[in-house]
Amino acid sequence: MTDAEIHRSILAVWRIEQPRLITGLSRMLRDVPLAEDVTQDALLAALEHWPKAGLPENPGAWLMATAKRRALDHLRRRRMLARKHEIVAHDMAREEQAMPDLDAALDDDIGDELLRLVFTACHPLLGREARAALALRMICGLTTQEIARAFLLPEATIAQRIVRAKRILSESGLGYETPRGEELSVRLASVLEVVYLVFNEGYTAARGDQWQRPQLCNEALRMGRVLTALAPQEAETHGLLALMELNASRIAARTDAAGDPVLLMDQDRSRWDQLQIGRGMRALASARQLGGGGGFYALQAAIVACHARASGPEDTDWRGIAGLYAQLSALVASPVIELNRAVAVGMAEGPAAALAIVDRIAEEPALQTYHLLGSVRGDLLFKLGRYTEARAALEAAAELAGNTREQELLRRRAAEAADAASQVILKF
Amino acid sequence: MRFMYIVTSPQPHVGPTPELLQAMHKLADREIKAGRMLDNGGLMPLATGARVRIADNKLSVIDGPFVEAKEVIGGYAIFELRDKEEALAMGREFMQLHLDHMPGWEGTCEVRAFATP
Numbered sequence: 001m002t003d004a005e006i007h008r009s010i011l012a013v014w015r016i017e018q019p020r021l022i023t024g025l026s027r028m029l030r031d032v033p034l035a036e037d038v039t040q041d042a043l044l045a046a047l048e049h050w051p052k053a054g055l056p057e058n059p060g061a062w063l064m065a066t067a068k069r070r071a072l073d074h075l076r077r078r079r080m081l082a083r084k085h086e087i088v089a090h091d092m093a094r095e096e097q098a099m100p101d102l103d104a105a106l107d108d109d110i111g112d113e114l115l116r117l118v119f120t121a122c123h124p125l126l127g128r129e130a131r132a133a134l135a136l137r138m139i140c141g142l143t144t145q146e147i148a149r150a151f152l153l154p155e156a157t158i159a160q161r162i163v164r165a166k167r168i169l170s171e172s173g174l175g176y177e178t179p180r181g182e183e184l185s186v187r188l189a190s191v192l193e194v195v196y197l198v199f200n201e202g203y204t205a206a207r208g209d210q211w212q213r214p215q216l217c218n219e220a221l222r223m224g225r226v227l228t229a230l231a232p233q234e235a236e237t238h239g240l241l242a243l244m245e246l247n248a249s250r251i252a253a254r255t256d257a258a259g260d261p262v263l264l265m266d267q268d269r270s271r272w273d274q275l276q277i278g279r280g281m282r283a284l285a286s287a288r289q290l291g292g293g294g295g296f297y298a299l300q301a302a303i304v305a306c307h308a309r310a311s312g313p314e315d316t317d318w319r320g321i322a323g324l325y326a327q328l329s330a331l332v333a334s335p336v337i338e339l340n341r342a343v344a345v346g347m348a349e350g351p352a353a354a355l356a357i358v359d360r361i362a363e364e365p366a367l368q369t370y371h372l373l374g375s376v377r378g379d380l381l382f383k384l385g386r387y388t389e390a391r392a393a394l395e396a397a398a399e400l401a402g403n404t405r406e407q408e409l410l411r412r413r414a415a416e417a418a419d420a421a422s423q424v425i426l427k428f
Numbered sequence: 429m430r431f432m433y434i435v436t437s438p439q440p441h442v443g444p445t446p447e448l449l450q451a452m453h454k455l456a457d458r459e460i461k462a463g464r465m466l467d468n469g470g471l472m473p474l475a476t477g478a479r480v481r482i483a484d485n486k487l488s489v490i491d492g493p494f495v496e497a498k499e500v501i502g503g504y505a506i507f508e509l510r511d512k513e514e515a516l517a518m519g520r521e522f523m524q525l526h527l528d529h530m531p532g533w534e535g536t537c538e539v540r541a542f543a544t545p
Contacts, residue, residue, distance in 0.1 A: 012513030016521060019462040060521075111461050218508065225463035252544060279466075 006051050011143070014043050017060045018141035023113035025067055031175045032120040033166035034074060036138055042067040043143075114139070115230045118223075119184075120169060120177045122191040130165040131194040132201075133158055139226060140219045150216050151201060185234060188227075192240050192297065195223045199244050203251075204403075217248050228283070235292020238283045242301035245280030246308050249273040261405050265313045277308045299328045318348035335364040339376055351383040371400035375410060378417065387421035390414075430466070430542035431507050431515045433522065436499040437535035441473075448529040455525065459507070464518075468505035499536065515539050 001009070021042065025035035042063045056062040121134040129151075136142045136150070144162065148155040169175050179187045202216025224241040231237050253271035256262050284305055287298040303324045310316040325341035338361050346354030358377050367373040374397025381390035394414035401407040444452065459465035471477075475493035482488075505522075509515050519539045526533050 008511070008513045009517070012511065012517045015510065015514055016517045020458060110458050114461055215510070218510070222463035222508065225466075226461060229461045229463070 003051070007047070009055070010046055010050050013055065013059045014046055014063065015141040017063050019114065019139075020060065020110065021063055021067060022138060023110050023117060024064065025071065026117060026176070027113050028068075029071055029075075031170075032117060032138070032177075033170045033175050034071065036134075036166060038067040038070040038074065041070040111230055114226065116176065116178055118191055118227070118230070119179050119187055120174065122187075122194050123169060123174055123177065124187070124190040125172060125174065126165050126168060128194060128197055130161050131190070132198050133161050134165050135191075135194050135223065136198065136219060137162060139223055142219065150213060150219075184231065188231065188234055188236065191227065192236060195220050195227070196240060196244075196297070198223070199247075203247060214248075214251050217244070217251065220244055221248060228286075233290065235287045235290035236295045236297050238287040238290065239292055239295045239298030239301055242280045242283035242287060243297050243304060245276050245283060246301055246304040249276035249280065249308065259405065261409055264307060269311065272308070280308065281305060294327065294331070296328075296331060299324055299331065303328075316347070318344050322348050335361045335367050336370065336372075339367070339370075339373060342380075343376055346380060346383075351380045355380045355384065369400055371397045371402075371406070371410070373397070374400065375413075378410075378413065382413075382417055382420070385424075387417050387424060391417035391421060429509060429511060429515070431509055431518075432540050432542065433505045433507070433519060434538040434540070435502045435504070435535060436538065437502055437533070438499055439534060442533065444470075445530050448525060451525045451529050452522075455522065456505075459518075464507050464509060466506045466508055468503070470503040471501060474500045502535070512539075512541070515541070 018039065022035050022039045025038055026032050029035050029038075045066045046059075046063060050056070117138050118135070121138050122131045126134070132151075133147055136147050137144070142150070144159050145155050148158040151158070199217055199220035202213040202218075202220065221241070221244050224237070224244050227234075227237040228241050249272050250264070250267060252273065253267040253269070254262055280301065284298065284301045287293060287295065287301070292298050293302070303321050306317045306321045306324070322341060322344035325337060325344055329337050329341060338357060342354045342357035342361075345357060355377070358373070358380060361367065362373065362377070374393045378390045378393035378397060381387075381393060391414050394410050394417055398407050398410035398414060401410055456465060456468055473492075477492050479490045479492075479494070480487065481490060507515070507518060509518065516539060519537050523537050526535065
């Protein structure tokens with residue numbers, strides 16, 4: 001086995017054990033940031049020792065023993081800081097005996113501990129990016145390097161983000177949160193927001209050359225599944241999972257062989273993952289059964305479901321989609337939602353009706369740096385035969401697009417508009 | 429990456445012990461809560477099943493029990509995991525449970541990735 005292969009195997013084993021490790025330690029120590037620290041220590045120890053000594057027969061026990069030892073060291077250090085002048089030896093020995101061997105009980109209550117982890121990682125006191133990094137580390141077991149690569153940021157930035165987040169949690173005494181009942185529903189919003197952020201980062205990468213990063217979508221999907229298992233009575237967990245599954249079902253069809261984006265209406269639907277669509281539809285049904293069909297994520301999921309149900313672009317229920325966007329608009333006043341509604345109205349009623357909606361929101365400050373405004377406007381103008389204006393809108397949109405693939409797509413469409421414009425001129 | 433695990437055994441008449449069942453249940457619970465297991469199931473004995481065969485261009489339906497049963501499928505699981513290494517690590521852990529809670533048992537857990545659309 002090469003060094004790289006060994007490294008990957010160790011990481012794989014560690015990831016399998018990681019949920020059990022961190023939830024067990026978190027409960028033992030009643031301190032999530034500390035549990036996270038010693039879990040990472042265990043990983044580093046494994047990466048150092050296992051290549052030479054080989055994989056232990058019981059990797060889980062090895063990792064847990066290592067983590068516990070580190071935790072004990074840490075607690076001793078804390079205790080020494082507290083008692084600046086005395087080292088009471090027999091106290092420490094007593095502590096070592098008292099540290100319970102909870103290995104047997106660990107498997108029984110993983111749900112509660114996972115929930116605590118999720119809510120601690122996604123505490124609203126932390127910034128969204130910090131929450132995302134912490135969640136990916138603690139719940140998905142990603143290494144700092146993997147998180148950095150996923151967000152196209154330097155490893156040091158992510159490492160700092162995580163350290164700062166853990167410090168904030170520790171210092172505000174929020175290292176072991178257990179929201180329940182109504183508080184849980186309220187706090188859930190900050191959790192779902194993070195999961196959705198991670199999904200979108202993978203689904204439509206904001207920067208970089210790859211138009212989508214499926215692995216990030218998978219991590220977000222995993223967190224979504226965790227949430228539906230931990231909080232099954234919350235309709236929006238199912239709504240979000242539905243939205244993610246239904247969007248992810250198109251991943252194979254969204255890029256062509258050259259890696260360029262393919263618009264939904266042009267996609268080869270035989271490449272849509274039907275199993276994933278099935279899971280998405282079931283999750284949406286669950287959300288509705290719980291009375292949450294009008295929720296923020298459930299409505300978006302319902303919109304994507306309309307596309308998923310259509311066997312071909314001509315079968316798309318555009319009126320249904322437009323209606324759902326109207327419901328969404330009523331729930332959340334957002335020019336982006338209105339823009340999407342315009343697209344649906346355009347398909348259902350024609351480009352003129354759509355352009356009327358777009359022109360009404362065109363001056364919104366939130367949209368001035370949003371490349372899709374120009375993209376949609378340009379598309380509608382093109383359909384109305386206003387080619388020169390279309391070209392201008394599409395070129396401006398290309399300038400704003402952060403992703404090189406999208407830029408290329410927009411520039412190509414602008415060139416089409418230019419061609420069409422010159423043909424009109426030639427006619428005369 | 430999606431993986432299917434298929435467990436077969438040449439001793440199909442030997443069902444899982446209560447200890448093994450409990451251990452597998454705990455693992456399943458953990459993996460569902462960790463968002464990694466998508467589906468799983470134990471299958472009824474082959475004797476209660478049936479076979480639809482094609483041989484010599486002829487289709488036939490045969491009810492169990494079957495005489496020439498070699499390796500029999502006992503159950504399956506479907507997981508969403510990051511890569512093949514993770515899939516193998518998971519497979520090892522699952523089979524270790526059999527070693528721990530049902531000594532003497534012999535069998536195979538086949539690990540297969542789903543073909544992508």
